[in-house]
Amino acid sequence: MGVLKLLTDKIRFSREGEVLQVEAYGEHVIRVRAAVGEVQDENWTLLPAEACRAEIFSLDGGGAILKNGKLQAEITKAGKLTFRNNSGKVLLEEHWTAERDLDARVLRHSPYGLTHIEQRMVAFADEHFYGMGQEAHDLFDLKGATLDLCQQNTKSTIPFVVSSRCYGFLWNNPAIGRVEFGTSGTRWVAESAAQLDYLVIGGDSIAEIERRYCMLTGYAPEFPMWATGMWQSKLRYETQEELLEVAREYKRREIPISMIVCDYFHWPQQGEWKFDKEYWPDPEAMIRELDEMGVKLLVSIWPTVDPRSENFEEMRINNMLIRSEWGPGTLTFCRGPETYYDPMNPEAGEFVWGKVKQNYYDIGVRNFWLDEAEPEIAPYDYENLRYWLGNGMQVSSLYPFYYAKNFYDGQKAAGQKEIVNLIRSAFIGSQRFGVVLWSGDIMADFDSLRRQIKTGLHAAMSGIPWWTTDIGGFHGGDVNSPEYRECFIRWFQFGAFCPVFRMHGFRNRPGRPTTPPYCLDGFCPSGGPNELWSYGEEAYEILKKYVQIRENLRPYIFKHLQKASQDGTPLMRPLFYDFPEEKNYGIFDEYMFGPDLMVCPVYEAGCRERSVYLPMGSVWIDAASGREYGGGSTISVEAPLARIPLFLRKGGTITEDMLR
Structure with missing residues (x-):
């Protein structure tokens, strides 16, 4: 038992070894915090709560209720919490096990x-979960999954889920841990933290809950029109002239691209944020020529710092680097032992941005690829990391948030209006710093393509409206292989209907040179070609067609990315977002791309037809044939190699001609 106190704006419950606080955090949101001592006012990355009017009532028998809009929390005199909607339906309930005397909170x-x-928390048999950032685990419904709470390559932890029971749950904690969406119960774990902290979000629909979540964590800035086209990239253009010649070839072929990428190791040494003049002799002239072609430049940044770098000693002495709690400070190896700058330290953030501004921004670079954003260490011994804000077990998941914030703040201070940076990892609220999240160094095969469809939808449900994947996958891919060409075409078709349309990959390059600049001392070779014309004539004609379709859709894409910046509605979203009454919680391979277009990717080798479910309440038009279908039925459609099945909602703003 414990002591229950009803205050003006919160409920407090105390028992031996715990102080619990339950309060409103903006309309329709209830926040729960518990600590061994007094609860702390640390919000981590949450925005301040908006004002709201919550009501608190005492109950017969000693309990109490906090009511806040469409959500209410009931606490018993023993300290058990239950969350309900306004009709009294239980949404979420703590799991206390009397038989084994186990408390719900530990x-x-x-x-x-x-x-x-x-x-x-209690498990409900009919409950389904979506969100949690991105991870290539091949799961759509997360019920039954155990997920680590950490940041790693191909894994971004954003600990927020929406439930089919119509609530959102935000685990407000950057500590290393795990979540178990088990069939016998749900359990959230933080291995080392100051307090328990979570928020429950109520609403009448998943769409409303998603919008409310974005009010708590922030909206993405306005996505610029110029960035809605195709981004060209490969690992890696070795010289300034090679990169320019690729852009010129796109121009000669009259294939529009929005961006071209200068990838990693264009610098002399890790921790020296500048162009290597031997291979990039006049970057200002390069940027001017690209601008004349209407192409932006995206430049790779790594947060790694080599002891041989010109900046290492100054950064080490001034505590700008991640340190080890014990043993050497080496955190990874890439052309030597490396550590990372600590973006949680404001001085370190200002130092790195100062170097980037001097050597990139001041000569015209405006867009940055924030790679290695987890950071990627080996081994992942989080307890051995010391950040400015604390031990790695407590704060490691914050790294990508502050990495993005350092650059965003610097760009805003420099007067930049349109900020679009690419990043490999994200946390709660990262979207407000103008980042495009991509899914990391994934495999180049059909299995990976299938996983990416699910990954993109989970990212959307995690508050990330700007998402992309390496078209064709990252690791491998033989441009001369018919089997891989088929995979690449199918991936490119899917990529044309992702929020950001981006080429990248480390293509096979048999017999590649082993001397600089191609191999950089044998550690970081360059991959093979990855341009539209690299995959043979048949593929080239198909790929050109989808570039043109993307061009046709750019005003539509721009419009609905603007909506995401206004209310958090994602451009790419699962069917249950737009059609909640149908409860299509298992359909991952059809998704809405804005309100008027349903995309049905092909993700199996040799597949030339597939079944498509058409949601009720709309008339659907097959973009290929123009044939109309009523909703509520499953049909079989042809899917030749040159075609991804697409369906329009009748009465929308997209026409069949735009998709042909």
């Missing part, structure tokens, strides 16, 4: 003066 000592935390 707070016990962990190292560094912190606490091991667990929160158990």
